[in-house]
Amino acid sequence: MTEESAQKSAEKLLPEELRDAWSVLDTQERVDGFRLLTPSQGEEFFESLASVEQLELLRAFPPSERRLWVRVLAPDDAADLVQLADEHERAEFLSVLDEMNRREVTALLAYSEDDAGGLMSPRYARVRPEMSVDEAILYLRKQAAAQLETIYYGYVLDRQQKLLGVVSFRDLFRAKGQASISDIMKKDVVSVPETMDQEAVGRIFAEHDLIALPVVDSEARMKGIVTADDIVDVVQEEATEDIQKLGGTAALEAPYLDVSVFGMIKKRAIWLIILFLGEMFTITAMARYEHSIDKVAFLASFVPLIISSGGNSGSQASTLVIRAMALGEVRLRDWWRVMRRELLTGLSLGLILGTIGLLRIALGAAGSTTYGAFATEFGLTVAISLVGVVLWGALVGSMLPIVLSKLRLDPASASAPLVATLCDVTGLLIYFNAAHYFLARALQA
């Protein structure tokens, strides 16, 4: 257990234990546990909770306590909380904030929670280009004493709040005291627009290895900073959502053990029913070939093998392409390169499985009369079908996420089960058509 092996001092035992037990506690137990913490432990613990858990505690608190803890939150976290709250709670939460805080929170509420603007903190450290390093350090000390949440970089702004450059503390601290900020600042600043989606912001963090990114409006005026600690959460969340969709579930939006059994059933039933209805086409397809199965009984026994091979090949392709799209490695305009690769890959994989299938039938036919006089023809049927379904699976699996994305739907909806279902129906068609071609003689007998 990771948290247990982390170094702990005596004071830290309690919050760690509470965190550990959190998911099995009911609301009252959470409140009781939380109240056992010292004020400074409580503050850190409260800040580390997800907004939905903060809200749960606040609702259980009497008004005076509620006021206290709402005020602890930084403006971006307070805005997340207010966004989750009911109408009347919103008014209450906003009313307990001081004037400056309330203005900031209200400004943040205008952004969608998943945008850069919804993630950012408006309390960044600012300096002026004409300041000397010594003056800047004094100025930063003054800002810190007032209201700064975090200082990682000093942002150099002109009088219109336009972002001119950035100084890191390393550069600020290593420069001579008399040097001018405009001389030591870095001018090519990577910044993000306030409307950028948080997943894209996460990619920019990963690409540039930064601790904080400035957020600017359409006129390059600085609005706030997004910090890497918030992005770690975003990247985790986005990956979790994608993984859950890939597995063929709606995104849970809460830890597995915290979702009620009824909630879990709802999240899973929707997709399971859609897949089930889709898979019903296999009944029709199978019924259409009932006559063939009647004539050549061993045809039926290879159905699961053939269709599942297409599904597996499709699951692989869709998962790889979906993840590559989420990481920005594959874009819509790359579709032809992806298709070419999957054609080659699918064909090769199909040939490999086809060969194994052929060997299996050769071995099966050797010591028995399972396939009667048609072992060769049946071997060809199976081998060609495998090449077809594996290739088809790779193409469907790789192109479906791209098509969904083109239609502005989430590519991650092309889940492994969905692709497998699509491949099942087509797999049957490929297989029975191959059988009709190679086994024509047996089927007419």
Add this chain to the structure above:
Amino acid sequence: MTEESAQKSAEKLLPEELRDAWSVLDTQERVDGFRLLTPSQGEEFFESLASVEQLELLRAFPPSERRLWVRVLAPDDAADLVQLADEHERAEFLSVLDEMNRREVTALLAYSEDDAGGLMSPRYARVRPEMSVDEAILYLRKQAAAQLETIYYGYVLDRQQKLLGVVSFRDLFRAKGQASISDIMKKDVVSVPETMDQEAVGRIFAEHDLIALPVVDSEARMKGIVTADDIVDVVQEEATEDIQKLGGTAALEAPYLDVSVFGMIKKRAIWLIILFLGEMFTITAMARYEHSIDKVAFLASFVPLIISSGGNSGSQASTLVIRAMALGEVRLRDWWRVMRRELLTGLSLGLILGTIGLLRIALGAAGSTTYGAFATEFGLTVAISLVGVVLWGALVGSMLPIVLSKLRLDPASASAPLVATLCDVTGLLIYFNAAHYFLARALQA
């Protein structure tokens, strides 16, 4: 396109475009593009590349240029590079570093790349508890001028290098100049042992919302810091690995479009073959029931529907449990809680699908003679089988990751295709046994 909508200054266009085109360029084009950058752009660009790409460029450079760029890297990045390099390259890379750098890189090489020790930078800012705030700021300015990579927190160490506390810049800057560090430092520091796995370090970052975590040895002596920018990469990578495994592929370890077609085939063929061999048991199972299919032909037509429903239910359960384990939400000791939930969920989902299946057969039987005199019996067979396979899928899917983890294997290996394959064989057994029970009369006819 996210990078294009980001605000850009004229100087930044070039590196962004190079980054954009990177994946479609061959080595020589990458080198040529890189050489067009200004020295400061080049430095930032080189630092932002993955170690494997840095190595690719270095190998294409003449020795003098190679030396230049190796020296640009921070010790932790240099260590990652050296770890990837060949025997003779290692010696070359280490030899171009200055004495202090070489010592640091060599120390970092002792750690596994995936441990906290392999991620950390030894260049953190340190202060002494007895210093005043003014002295600490002066001391930090001296350290910055020498060799600091990053300053986010000042770590308070005693003479044995034991970690006593931490001061954030906010606290340092907002305190009075005469205050003592030991008075303003935060004493309950969250730290991680040098051997902690990077995935666990990522979880601690996400839980505590920190920008940097101190790494300590078994005697609580400070060894370095891990920063959130590195963790964003780690979290992305770990999620990518898990997603690829969940799709039934070996982890790619490079961007999708950068993997050669042959490499891609290798990564996918292994699992595809294993799944194919596993799925072959369905041939045996189907053959065993050939007699039943001969007697009651419509039995065969529901085979794909039944077995895929078990597979879909299993994919959902395994994906949810694997992600929950990766996030630390579900641990080994929670297995019984998971099992109980999945029993209930699986049973409910099975009843839903079973009901739909029953309706489908009722509708199918209404206007036709498809099921002869046995529509009711067949309806029961299908409904009961669906309850059985969906429940079984949920149990196998949720327990397999836990069992794998207990055996110290990667739970993410319980991929959607693997679980589906396991459920196919058992699904057939459930279905045909139900048929033998309910359709006994028809099968003996």
